Amino acid sequence: MTALPGERPCLTDLAVDGYDVLLDLEGARRFHPASVRRWVLARGVRDVDAMTDLPKAFRAALADAWDVRRTRLALASDSDDGTTKLLLELRDGQTIESVLIPEGDRLTLCVSTQVGCGVRCAFCASGLLGVVRDLTSGEIVEQFLEARALAAERGRPLTNLVLMGGGEPLNNFAHVRTALEALIHADGAAFGARRITVSTIGIPKKIDRLEELGKQVNLAISLHAPNEALRGRLIPGLDRVPLDDVLAAAGRYFRRTGREITFEYAVLKGVNDSVECAEELARRLKGVRGKVNLIPWNPVADLPFDRPDDAAVDAMVRTLEARGVRTTVRRSRGRDIDAACGQLRRRFPTGDAVRERDARR
Ligand code: SF4
Known part of the structure; x- marks a missing residue:
């Protein structure tokens, strides 16, 4: 900006x-x-x-x-399950969210890379308003610094970092690269690259450039559908990148880095949760080294989707596994504070909301 x-x-x-x-x-x-x-x-x-x-x-x-920092931690809300959502106000009054997710020995931080998101997945709260602007590298770094400090205060160090909050990281490539270099470098925050995952909707040319960050960063690609027609409906801002091109780029990344790819798949009731979808996905992924992570969709008001039945998700897992595709199911955390996947940027969509809240205090 x-x-x-x-x-x-x-x-x-x-x-x-x-x-x-x-x-x-x-x-x-x-x-x-x-x-x-x-x-x-x-x-x-x-x-x-x-x-x-x-x-x-x-x-x-x-x-x-010089300013040391520009981002203000406006609010930290704790969920009943231990998840914490951080609401940060940026210098221009916009707000972004990061989420701390404890799971066993791990404490994962999910950060945003843009205000809003231009990919506009039909089922995602972050994409509802489109992209407002890219975050600067400092605004990405500051989410990490705020969360690391909060985690340290609570006696639990950060173990993992995922770029999976609001925004498409590869559409803000230069700032994401500068931020990750600062976080990974031994003279910077010295956070292990192997503990970082960049999650993208799948932009082949940018995936090919990810190696500029070294060969240790993990890659997650959001598929959400086993074919072009359904994927185009669910991800209207995708610019019709052929699925085969995305999977070919995933294969190249694996061959060059040895890092196994995670394929994310948001499961929507009656839309992409059938056994036929799972069969088609397994065929599509034949020969690509990676695992599928099914994410039962979390409710977002105003969006015309429903959470899938557990039985449908279980049937998808069985179908994929039977065809040799390693599959996990992401247990969503923080649903009571809208911090679960796809729910970010709903409760406080703008800095005005933060100021209103402060004024009420
Ligand atoms: S799911 Fe990710 S890529 Fe899709 S609109 Fe939301 S933030 Fe953007």
């Missing part, structure tokens, strides 16, 4: 190897940029005063010229 009037640059927007720009500040010494980077990404401080090993004069010059 273009800079707002009078706006200063923000440290979280810097590429992990871009901190040397701080050498231009008055009083800067050779080792200061690396020190600032450590405070911002490894330690997650929110203001310059907390960077106590830097001389006061340099800190003053830094505070004068």
Whole structure:
């Protein structure tokens, strides 16, 4: 997005190897940029005063010229099942959501990559209003920093990161790449690439570029349908990318990285939950190394779909497994706070809602 009037640059927007720009500040010494980077990404401080090993004069010059962060944690809601939804207000008043999902020993953070989403899946709350704008790399990084701090306060470290919240990550490729480099790099947040999953609707040319992040990031592709006609109906913003091209790109990613692909499939009652759909999906995936993750759809008001019966989902699992396709079923968490898959960006769609809520307090 273009800079707002009078706006200063923000440290979280810097590429992990871009901190040397701080050498231009008055009083800067050779080792200061690396020190600032450590405070911002490894330690997650929110203001310059907390960077106590830097001389006061340099800190003053830094505070004068740069913001440390720009995103404000407006609300953290806890679900009965332990899921926590974070509502973050951005500098232009827009809001985004991230979700912390505990499961056994794992604590997974799901982050957004855009405000809204242009892919407009027919069953998804995030896509209802279309895409408003891309997030900056700093806004993606700050979701991680906020959630990591909250998790640490609660005595549970983050173990996994998924780019599966609002937005299509590969439609915001440059900022996603800069953000992930900052999170993965040993001099950044040092979060293991093998614990990160990028989830996409399937854009072959961009999947081919994912390796720019190294060969360890996991790839999840949302299929939602076993054929073009149904997929086109369920994902109208897809620009008619042939399913075979998507699966070919998945195969190339596996061959180059050795990372097994996860195929996500939102299951909608009476739409794509039949045994015939499962049979067709199994045929389609023949020869592609990966597993299917079935996601029984979560209710979203105003959308004309229903949650599938457990029996239908079980029949799909049996059908796929019988044809050699490893299949899991995602147990949705956080349904009581609209934090489950497909439900984000419903309760507080804009910054106005945050301000209204604050005003009521
Ligand atoms: S499911 Fe994902 S890709 Fe589809 S509209 Fe929602 S956020 Fe976008």
